[in-house]
Amino acid sequence: MPVKVAVAGASGKVGREVVAAVVQHPDMQLVGALGRRSAGRDAGELAGIGQVGVLIERDVRRLLERASVDVLVDFTEAQAALEHAFTCIDAGIHLVVGTTGISRSELEDLDARCRQRGVGAVVSPNFAIGALLMMRLATLVAPYMPRCEIVEMHHETKLDAPSGTALRTAALIAEARGRAEGGAPDPVPIHSVRLPGLVAHQEVIFGLEGQTLTIRHDSTSRRSFVPGVLLAVQRVGALRGVHSLEEILFEQPPGALRH
Ligand SMILES: NC(=O)C1=CN([C@@H]2O[C@H](COP(=O)(O)OP(=O)(O)OC[C@H]3O[C@@H](n4cnc5c(N)ncnc54)[C@H](OP(=O)(O)O)[C@@H]3O)[C@@H](O)[C@H]2O)C=CC1
Numbered sequence: 452m453p454v455k456v457a458v459a460g461a462s463g464k465v466g467r468e469v470v471a472a473v474v475q476h477p478d479m480q481l482v483g484a485l486g487r488r489s490a491g492r493d494a495g496e497l498a499g500i501g502q503v504g505v506l507i508e509r510d511v512r513r514l515l516e517r518a519s520v521d522v523l524v525d526f527t528e529a530q531a532a533l534e535h536a537f538t539c540i541d542a543g544i545h546l547v548v549g550t551t552g553i554s555r556s557e558l559e560d561l562d563a564r565c566r567q568r569g570v571g572a573v574v575s576p577n578f579a580i581g582a583l584l585m586m587r588l589a590t591l592v593a594p595y596m597p598r599c600e601i602v603e604m605h606h607e608t609k610l611d612a613p614s615g616t617a618l619r620t621a622a623l624i625a626e627a628r629g630r631a632e633g634g635a636p637d638p639v640p641i642h643s644v645r646l647p648g649l650v651a652h653q654e655v656i657f658g659l660e661g662q663t664l665t666i667r668h669d670s671t672s673r674r675s676f677v678p679g680v681l682l683a684v685q686r687v688g689a690l691r692g693v694h695s696l697e698e699i700l701f702e703q704p705p706g707a708l709r710h
């Protein structure tokens with residue numbers, strides 16, 4: 452049986468890539484799509500793969516009444532994503548959430564509701580494997596080079612700053628430093644750049660006297676996020692509560708996402 456997937460933000464820059472990938476995946480079926488201004492348009496047509504017979508709808512409740520959905524993938528904006536998430540959890544539908552700008556306390560509420568209802572969610576500020584490796588490498592360096600700053604650079608239409616990836620990287624570095632040094636480590640400064648020509652890029656720059664070490668990741672295409680999203684869609688049904696993509700990804704043999 453294919454996994455029945457609905458995509459929220461289906462007309463968006465990432466949503467269009469996810470729609471195309473789900474339609475083309477042999478074990479997945481696109482059963483619904485959500486959007487606002489794009490409501491009424493065919494999701495496949497917007498994704499550049501021709502009509503697929505799935506029209507974009509405005510209302511998550513109506514979509515769930517009409518279609519049988521196993522997993523909702525969300526790339527919208529924070530308030531919309533939370534509304535979609537709580538509605539889906541109450542209907543027993545699993546979640547893959549890439550939308551950023553959701554606060555830690557909102558995530559805790561989501562986790563509690565997921566556990567109450569026996570629903571799984573994968574929530575990640577970045578679904579690109581290179582970005583997850585950048586974060587992991589930064590946590591290895593942090594105990595040895597405690598001073599660092601983050602520069603995140605994105606396209607000029609990005610709504611949130613700092614990026615979700617930068618906030619997560621800073622939190623992981625602080626945790627790694629806290630474990631190494633004890634006590635509360637200084638916060639990691641984050642610098643945000645928004646310019647035409649950029650997609651999604653981040654540098655973590657560590658400095659010690661006489662040397663620097665820079666870890667850099669570049670998403671040059673939004674296709675970079677797709678393999679992580681598809682992996683999460685395949686695995687989320689077996690989870691309960693909110694989980695990070697790292698928990699799933701680093702269990703895979705290296706190469707599982709190289710396609
Ligand atoms: N975790 C990750 O790996 C990544 C996360 N992101 C995050 O994903 C989100 C989307 O990014 P991106 O695709 O670039 O943004 P876009 O602005 O290109 O797309 C946003 C989409 O959300 C839809 N939308 C907005 N508000 C609502 C609403 N209230 N109800 C339903 N749909 C809504 C829009 O629909 P319409 O146009 O029809 O109004 C649009 O399709 C951002 O939070 C971004 O930070 C981005 C890249 C990677």
Ligand SMILES: O=C(O)C1=N[C@H](C(=O)O)C[C@H](O)C1
Nearest residue numbers: 551576577609614615616651
């Ligand atoms: O809005 C984007 O484009 C991106 N958002 C995510 C973030 O906020 O970290 C992931 C990636 O950086 C692209």
